[in-house]
Amino acid sequence: DIQMTQSPSSLSASVGDRVTITCRASQSISNYLNWYQQKPGKAPKLLIYAASSLQRGVPSRFSGSGSGTDFTLTISSLQPEDFATYYCQQSYSSPPTFGQGTKLEI
């Protein structure tokens, strides 16, 4: 199975900050990398697919980059509603695997 490792596991930031979360795959996954946002008590929400494609309806302050084994999710200017947990997930091979999550706190 492909292991996905996110860093950091938690992150404190302020409204207006630029934030970057990193995800590393244990082997090359091309750009089969997705990012999800999850708020407490809610289902995950797809933000980014194919490493850098913005899901319809997601604000443009979210962006993704990377290919191969190293990927990043960047939020250009944090808004109050962005405080949540973020997960990366590879869809290159089965089983699809998730990172352990990054909790973004105020």
Place this chain on the structure above:
Amino acid sequence: DVQLVESGGGLVQTGGSLRLSCAASGFTFSDHYMDWVRQAPGKGLEWVGRTRDKADSYTAEYAASVKGRFTISRDDSKDSLYLQMNSLKTEDTAVYYCARVNNSGWYSRDYWGQGTLVTVSS
């Protein structure tokens, strides 16, 4: 609008069985692979398994942790997905989500249900 609504969760004793359902609407259900993903209390997301679509013979795959105990099925005539869970263990306690697999080729999970809680008690 795409909607996925899970049901069937509840409290069950170890060794027991439970069947979860996921009712889909707002899209052509038969055209999509569908996943089950779970989240234990305070933990991260864990893929449980998937069913492919008719074009791929409805084949299913499972995580090693549930293989042989869980069975995923679907009824395209009812736009419904199912998860039959047998021989339940306390470590199966989690919120179970159904998720649509995007068929663009990138296999993201682009829509999720609200989840249903399964509690396995000894």
